[in-house]
Amino acid sequence: xxxxxxxxxxxxxxxxxxxxxxxxxxxxxxxxxxxxxxxxxxxxxxxxxxxxxxxxxxxxxxxxxxxxxxxxxxxxxxxxxxxxxxxxxxxxxxxxxxxxxxxxxxxxxxxxxxxxxxxxxxxxxxxxxxxxxxxxxxxxxxxxxxxxxxxxxxxxxxxxxxxxxxxxxxxxxxxxxxxxxxxxxxxxxxxxxxxxxxxxxxxxxxxxxxxxxxxxxxxxxxxxxxxxxxxxxxxxxxxxxxxxxxxxxxxxxxxxxxxxxxxxxxxxxxxxxxxxxxxxxxxxxxxxxxxxxxxxxxxxxxxxxxxxxxxxxxxxxxxxxxxxxxxxxxxxxxxxxxxxxxxxxxxxxxxxxxxxxxxxxxxxxxxxxxxxxxxxxxxxxxxxxxxxxxxxxxxxxxxxxxxxxxxxxxxxxxxxxxxxxxxxxxxxxxxxxxxxxxxxxxxxxxxxxxxxxxxxxxxxxxxxxxxxxxxxxxxxxxxxxxxxxxxxxxxxxxxxxxxxxxxxxxxxxx
Amino acid sequence: xxxxxxxxxxxxxxxxxxxxxxxxxxxxxxxxxxxxxxxxxxxxxxxxxxxxxxxxxxxxxxxxxxxxxxxxxxxxxxxxxxxxxxxxxxxxxxxxxxxxxxxxxxxxxxxxxxxxxxxxxxxxxxxxxxxxxxxxxxxxxxxxxxxxxxxxxxxxxxxxxxxxxxxxxxxxxxxxxxxxxxxxxxxxxxxxxxxxxxxxxxxxxxxxxxxxxxxxxxxxxxxxxxxxxxxxxxxxxxxxxxxxxxxxxxxxxxxxxxxxxxxxxxxxxxxxxxxxxxxxxxxxxxxxxxxxxxxxxxxxxxxxxxxxxxxxxxxxxxxxxxxxxxxxxxxxxxxxxxxxxxxxxxxxxxxxxxxxxxxxxxxxxxxxxxxxxxxxxxxxxxxxxxxxxxxxxxxxxxxxxxxxxxxxxxxxxxxxxxxxxxxxxxxxxxxxxxxxxxxxxxxxxxxxxxxxxxxx
Numbered sequence: 025x026x027x028x029x030x031x032x033x034x035x036x037x038x039x040x041x042x043x044x045x046x047x048x049x050x051x052x053x054x055x056x057x058x059x060x061x062x063x064x065x066x067x068x069x070x071x072x073x074x075x076x077x078x079x080x081x082x083x084x085x086x087x088x089x090x091x092x093x094x095x096x097x098x099x100x101x102x103x104x105x106x107x108x109x110x111x112x113x114x115x116x117x118x119x120x121x122x123x124x125x126x127x128x129x130x131x132x133x134x135x136x137x138x139x140x141x142x143x144x145x146x147x148x149x150x151x152x153x154x155x156x157x158x159x160x161x162x163x164x165x166x167x168x169x170x171x172x173x174x175x176x177x178x179x180x181x182x183x184x185x186x187x188x189x190x191x192x193x194x195x196x197x198x199x200x201x202x203x204x205x206x207x208x209x210x211x212x213x214x215x216x217x218x219x220x221x222x223x224x225x226x227x228x229x230x231x232x233x234x235x236x237x238x239x240x241x242x243x244x245x246x247x248x249x250x251x252x253x254x255x256x257x258x259x260x261x262x263x264x265x266x267x268x269x270x271x272x273x274x275x276x277x278x279x280x281x282x283x284x285x286x287x288x289x290x291x292x293x294x295x296x297x298x299x300x301x302x303x304x305x306x307x308x309x310x311x312x313x314x315x316x317x318x319x320x321x322x323x324x325x326x327x328x329x330x331x332x333x334x335x336x337x338x339x340x341x342x343x344x345x346x347x348x349x350x351x352x353x354x355x356x357x358x359x360x361x362x363x364x365x366x367x368x369x370x371x372x373x374x375x376x377x378x379x380x381x382x383x384x385x386x387x388x389x390x391x392x393x394x395x396x397x398x399x400x401x402x403x404x405x406x407x408x409x410x411x412x413x414x415x416x417x418x419x420x421x422x423x424x425x426x427x428x429x430x431x432x433x434x435x436x437x438x439x440x441x442x443x444x445x446x447x448x449x450x451x452x453x454x455x456x457x458x459x460x461x462x463x464x465x466x467x468x469x470x471x472x473x474x475x476x477x478x479x480x481x482x483x484x485x486x487x488x489x490x491x492x493x494x495x496x497x498x499x500x501x502x503x504x505x506x507x508x509x510x511x512x513x514x515x516x517x518x519x520x521x522x523x524x525x526x527x528x529x530x531x532x533x534x
Numbered sequence: 535x536x537x538x539x540x541x542x543x544x545x546x547x548x549x550x551x552x553x554x555x556x557x558x559x560x561x562x563x564x565x566x567x568x569x570x571x572x573x574x575x576x577x578x579x580x581x582x583x584x585x586x587x588x589x590x591x592x593x594x595x596x597x598x599x600x601x602x603x604x605x606x607x608x609x610x611x612x613x614x615x616x617x618x619x620x621x622x623x624x625x626x627x628x629x630x631x632x633x634x635x636x637x638x639x640x641x642x643x644x645x646x647x648x649x650x651x652x653x654x655x656x657x658x659x660x661x662x663x664x665x666x667x668x669x670x671x672x673x674x675x676x677x678x679x680x681x682x683x684x685x686x687x688x689x690x691x692x693x694x695x696x697x698x699x700x701x702x703x704x705x706x707x708x709x710x711x712x713x714x715x716x717x718x719x720x721x722x723x724x725x726x727x728x729x730x731x732x733x734x735x736x737x738x739x740x741x742x743x744x745x746x747x748x749x750x751x752x753x754x755x756x757x758x759x760x761x762x763x764x765x766x767x768x769x770x771x772x773x774x775x776x777x778x779x780x781x782x783x784x785x786x787x788x789x790x791x792x793x794x795x796x797x798x799x800x801x802x803x804x805x806x807x808x809x810x811x812x813x814x815x816x817x818x819x820x821x822x823x824x825x826x827x828x829x830x831x832x833x834x835x836x837x838x839x840x841x842x843x844x845x846x847x848x849x850x851x852x853x854x855x856x857x858x859x860x861x862x863x864x865x866x867x868x869x870x871x872x873x874x875x876x877x878x879x880x881x882x883x884x885x886x887x888x889x890x891x892x893x894x895x896x897x898x899x900x901x902x903x904x905x906x907x908x909x910x911x912x913x914x915x916x917x918x919x920x921x922x923x924x925x926x927x928x929x930x931x932x933x934x935x936x937x938x939x940x941x942x943x944x945x946x947x948x949x950x951x952x953x954x955x956x957x958x959x960x961x962x963x964x965x966x967x968x969x970x971x972x973x974x975x976x977x978x979x980x981x982x983x984x985x986x987x988x989x990x
Contacts, residue, residue: 030756033790034747037975039968041744045752071952074741077748078938078950115935119951152940152948154754452582 044473046079047156047186048147050140052171053163054084054095054126058192060102063162066465068103071120072113073462075470079151085129085140095126108463123151131163131170137178144180155185158472165194169208176212190219190472193284194275195481198497199490206483215483216303219472224285224392225479226464226471229427229453233292233394234301236421236429243419244297246398248373253416256380256395256532257289260387262339264512265361269352277363278331278500281383283493284481285392287314289423290379291485293394294369303478307485314488318368325499330508330519331360334386337512344386344512358507360500361385364520366527378527382520386512391534392423406442414444420532427453427461546633553668556631560650560669567635582612583648583671585967588698589617589679590662596681599959601651603679605636606960607967608647614671616650620659622690627656629665662694675699677730677967683709686717695721700730702966704959706738706833711775712987719984722977732966734959735833736782736976741954742838742853743786745938749840749851755942759791761844762818768825768854771832772804774987779835780822784808785983786975793818795982798989806990830855849942856935856951 035041049067051059070076084095100121104112127143129136148155159175161168168191181187189209196202209218224230237244246252259281265272272280291310298305320328335346348355362384369379398417411434418432429451437443453461471479508517515521515531524530546559564581587607589600597619604615630653637647650669658665670676678698684691695701701721708714722731750759765787767780788795788810796817798808804824812818830836837854934954941947 032747032751032756034743034750034759034787036790037973038740038744038747039965041747043748043751045754072955074744074952074954077751078940079948113953113955115951116953119953122951150946150948152942152945154752450582 042470042474043075043077044470045156046077046151046153047158047473048081048083048144048153049158049160049473050083050085050144051160051162052085052129053161055086055088055098056162058162061106062465063160063469064099064102065107066463066469068107068117068120069109069463069466070470072109072116079153080123081147081151081153082124083144083147084124084126087128087130089128090126092125096121096124099124131167131174134174134177137174137180141178141180153185155183157185158188158190160190161192165205168205172208172212181212186217186475187213188217188219188472188475189213190221192221194279195220195486196490197279199487199494202486202490206486210483216477219477220481220486221468222284222288222481223464223468224288226468227423228461229421229423230289230292231479232453233421238297249375249377251398252377253397253399254378254380254529255293256397257286258391258393258395258534259286259383260389260391260534261385262387262390264344264386265347265350265353267351269350273353273357273359276359277361277383277385278493278497282363282381283489286381286383287489287492289394290367290381294374296373301478303476306478307482311482311484311488313369314485314492316369316371317492318370319492320496325496326504328366328523329496329505330364330517330523331500331505332362332508332510332517332519333359334361334512335509337386337514339386339388339513346512360507362510362516362520364516364523365496366523380524382516382531384516387515388513389534390425393534394421394423395532406444410442411444413446415446547631549630550628551631552629553665556633556650556652557668559633560648563633563635583674584611584613585674586614586616586670586676587679588666588676589615589681590694591617591619591681594619600679600681601649603960603963604649605647606958607964608649612647614648614650616652616666616669618659618662618665619651619653621653621655622657622659627658629654629658660690660693662690663697667697670697677702679963682707683714686714686721695725695729700732700972702732702734702963704734705778706735711778715778716984716987719980722980730972731977732973733976734962734966735779737962737966739779739783739835741936741952742783742835745853745936745952746838746840746851749940758842758844758849760813761842762840763842764819764821764840766821766839767835768823768837769833769835770824770827770830772824774990776824776833777806777822777987778983779833781983781986782979783835783838784820784986785981786979789978789982790975795985795989798986800990808986808989847943852939853936856937
């Protein structure tokens, strides 16, 4: 449980100040990719920003047999290679490594967990951590149950201090498996101590959606079906499946992106104002949106969803192979690498406003954004000719790579006559604040240590999203609609365009 | 007016110009930039501007500093920078100006860094608001960065404050640090609550404040705050001018925790003591001492110690610059240039006053004196203004390693190493501007520090 304490008067006015109680972060799977590429570099960067408290320590735990020094060497290499800040500050690195330890743990062996417990107890007394632990499962989901059970059996989730667990997406493979996973974790940890990481939520711009909507008076009054025509959510990647072929072929774009990232963006865009920016208030409102999304009927599934797979083509000037030629992908795979769908949120605010979602790999570029298109003015005061080049108003919330917000509106072209044209007012997030944007994992890891779950997915959110995705997934496995193909480097199949054309709209080009 | 355009359309330079000329040139440069950026067919991208930074520099050295810092900030943050080199002592009043617009690399979002340099001679500089106001971008915040020492209490400064949202100074560079610091605290006391006030020296103390705040952060340690009985601060350099950083830390503690100053006294060798009263009865003793360190510049804090007892548990927190940190030899050179006496040394103060008077006489008579030695007609040529080289109080490499040691009860000593990365002036200025330079914690710490300084 997170505890409420009085504000620290000495922390007032320190603008980068967010600090956790001293704790030990145990990384299960510490020798794996996630740990090397994301977690260790993020912790190093937190140390560099002086955001880690005195006494904080990392305990790597994995099947590999290695000493503390060997782990430190490995960690140093990983940080040097993957840290977002370069060059590496050797003073910070050495200080960080002196606080890093390693314990060989075979997840199936109770004795290994007992040995881990002994080492953590030793560290507790020497590092003033008071029994505070964050257990990070940087391991495949099938191991979660074993880890949780072993932690419970060895009494590593009780005693003084806080005990939190962090799990990575995917949170289950469907509604049934998600519920099972939640049940397993919640048998041992209270929901407030469970941190399900969807790194999208750690991005500054995703959080800025809430600030944009609820910290301004000028946008919220127009944020409804009276003035909004439609909303488009695009999550495009230029990359293929890289080395994740085996996982990806079982998941596909729908499970990999739409079930979590895209639906989270939709929820943040459509949610009602929370009563406060705290964990449960924000997540309560997101769950309401997810539950208000109209389930797709059998007929709608065939006409308002598009599944597609990339074939060979050209991306960023390079020839790339088709999905079925990728590493670890079966030649006859029917997994979608592109998903598009039209959803409706059945509530007073959003009735009749379509939400179009598209997510895909091997698209022309990496771009994630939310496009809110407004309705046409009720009357063309300046006449049809003058407004021929005028497009409707639109607000684009760019999540990545160039985080920002743009507003499109009409203006008169300077000339003798009356001619209107659309112009764009652009807010670039990075250049408008005199600070460097932190990496999402840095924010989220610090939140875990502090005990703030606002930017993590709650169990009921996960289940609500799967409840929506499961019927689509089932229909797609039945071949409804049939799998289509798109050339790598294009914006998806023609059917995706037709999905909007049928409604008299077209996709925005990011 | 003489106008020269070295790069037609993009840069402009004019001599003996009016502000209207500068404004025209700025608009032309903006237009040309937009057209050049859009190319033949494309539509110009909207101009972005997040702030106007007005820097006031009294001489060419400070002007260069202002241009370097403004340009460095503008590289990432599209803004208008106006550098005013104010030379009021030159009788023949005129304004020379330059306008430049440089593209900033922001991938698909091109923006311009706009730089206007005004070299103002004569009385016009005393009316800064009138000079700068027509050039300001409407609707974006205006920050006034006064390099060197602002003329506190003068009509010139008051006039300038009217057009800006915040005044930023560096109290570690004040020429008469003690008096100037007290004058700065008067601004904090008297200015409008919406008027921001920033100090680069205060920002440099952030790591000390952060580390202290971190120590008390855990809920289990919060009660220790009510048991603090002693605080020791070591600083470098003697004299009251070098105590500003230490006094600001003391002011921060006192104003954050509601401690009231009871008495304070100063001794020889930079030793000071102060007694505060916490919660209406509990004494908290401050001890300040000047400790010469080869790796610390005069005025910088080198160590902070906090000790006390709460609920029967004794504790201590010690934060110090890592003495093993290798110091570059240049630092020692700078250190030796700095006068050890600060403003306590009577002889030094006397010499300074004499020098100031002498400078005033020279300034008043420079035009009439100059031609007698050169043979030029009066007013035909002027000697360069006599330069008084201000001692460099900032070391070029500001990086540090802070070593923190924590003792609570019987548990062993916990050591923690933190790096304070090297930061140039632009980076520190950026951090001050980040919060709009409105910082109530700084204001109250400044006022409490001034109270302490006056009491000693």
